[in-house]
Amino acid sequence: AAPLLSVRDLTVTFTTKDGPVRAVDSLSLEVHRGQTLGIVGESGSGKSVTSMAVMGLHTGAEVTGSITLDGRELVGLAERELNRLRGRKMAMIFQDPLSSLHPYYTVGEQIAEHHRVHFGSRRAAARQRAVEMLAEVGIPEPKRRAGEYPHQFSGGMRQRVMIAMALACEPELLIADEPTTALDVTVQAQILELIARIQQERSLAVVMITHDLGVIARVAHEVLVMYGGRVAEQAPVETVFAAPAHPYTQGLLDSLPRLDDAEDAPLRTIPGSPPSLLAPAPGCAFAPRCPRAASAGTEARERCERVRPSLVAPDGHAVACHLPLSPATAPMDHIWKAI
Numbered sequence: 001a002a003p004l005l006s007v008r009d010l011t012v013t014f015t016t017k018d019g020p021v022r023a024v025d026s027l028s029l030e031v032h033r034g035q036t037l038g039i040v041g042e043s044g045s046g047k048s049v050t051s052m053a054v055m056g057l058h059t060g061a062e063v064t065g066s067i068t069l070d071g072r073e074l075v076g077l078a079e080r081e082l083n084r085l086r087g088r089k090m091a092m093i094f095q096d097p098l099s100s101l102h103p104y105y106t107v108g109e110q111i112a113e114h115h116r117v118h119f120g121s122r123r124a125a126a127r128q129r130a131v132e133m134l135a136e137v138g139i140p141e142p143k144r145r146a147g148e149y150p151h152q153f154s155g156g157m158r159q160r161v162m163i164a165m166a167l168a169c170e171p172e173l174l175i176a177d178e179p180t181t182a183l184d185v186t187v188q189a190q191i192l193e194l195i196a197r198i199q200q201e202r203s204l205a206v207v208m209i210t211h212d213l214g215v216i217a218r219v220a221h222e223v224l225v226m227y228g229g230r231v232a233e234q235a236p237v238e239t240v241f242a243a244p245a246h247p248y249t250q251g252l253l254d255s256l257p258r259l260d261d262a263e264d265a266p267l268r269t270i271p272g273s274p275p276s277l278l279a280p281a282p283g284c285a286f287a288p289r290c291p292r293a294a295s296a297g298t299e300a301r302e303r304c305e306r307v308r309p310s311l312v313a314p315d316g317h318a319v320a321c322h323l324p325l326s327p328a329t330a331p332m333d334h335i336w337k338a339i
């Protein structure tokens with residue numbers, strides 16, 4: 001089947017007073033119905049900008065390339081058309097539900113209004129639908145709670161309300177941008193379970209955006225690792241965890257908390273900071289932080305610093321690195337030949 005969402009050579013450039021900032025550079029991806037694509041990276045890697053571009057919410061940025069949803073080109077589409085698609089065809093949830101919910105209306109009214117705007121349904125029907133949606137996302141006593149205001153809900157319950165609102169118009173694509181980052185670990189697990197369940201029941205295409213590979217492990221089928229606005233690595237989730245080829249992916253994996261960590265163990269992070277998008281270096285964006293380049297010979301290191309690695313995809317495992325780690329199953333020369 002054709003993918004529901006297909007992005008080709010997406011480039012998003014912001015004009016700032018200091019010059020152009022290329023937040024996303026030549027990105028391509030596909031998401032099929034019933035599949036979850038995880039996009040992982042640090043802040044500033046371009047993952048949120050990518051999702052905003054898909055939603056047509058890239059105010060002020062120059063967008064080139066192609067974004068098709070169910071075969072329809074979204075780049076260059078009129079705002080009115082995009083507005084129709086948002087909600088009906090695609091919906092988004094964010095880290096902070098409070099900022100997207102109106103404080104002075106009950107959650108039932110807000111979900112009902114959303115439904116009414118997109119479906120033109122009558123008030124009573126829309127209100128009934130809101131209660132059904134609250135029940136579907138696991139909010140106890142949905143009828144009573146529909147009459148409550150956002151501040152009367154806990155963080156986790158509020159995120160459930162946002163999911164109910166997103167689903168009220170039966171979108172086919174759901175984009176979730178750090179939906180569980182603000183929640184404690186137990187609630188986070190419950191929300192991820194909910195998203196995974198709804199994704200399966202409704203055969204949704206989901207894009208899950210996160211800085212946390214742990215989240216990816218729980219919900220994603222396919223992973224796209226972004227660094228400096230570009231794809232560093234892309235593969236099925238098992239491949240990324242079993243045989244990460246890119247040093248940045250490896251760094252993200254190494255910084256995951258482990259079961260044998262002491263209670264008060266410090267967080268492991270990748271040393272150094274994300275690259276400047278204002279004046280990108282000519283070579284690999286990860287070079288200043290890359291342990292593999294640092295321990296390579298002078299010639300290899302200079303190549304990393306001077307030549308930008310292109311994305312090479314042997315057998316569906318795409319890597320942009322001059323010195324990719326070979327998975328145990330694939331002999332080293334297999335990847336070398338591909339480069």
Ligand code: SF4
Binds near residue numbers: 246309323324
């Ligand atoms: Fe590291 Fe070089 Fe690979 Fe970049 S191309 S990730 S610097 S080894």
Ligand code: MG
Binds near residue numbers: 047048177178
């Ligand atoms: Mg973000």
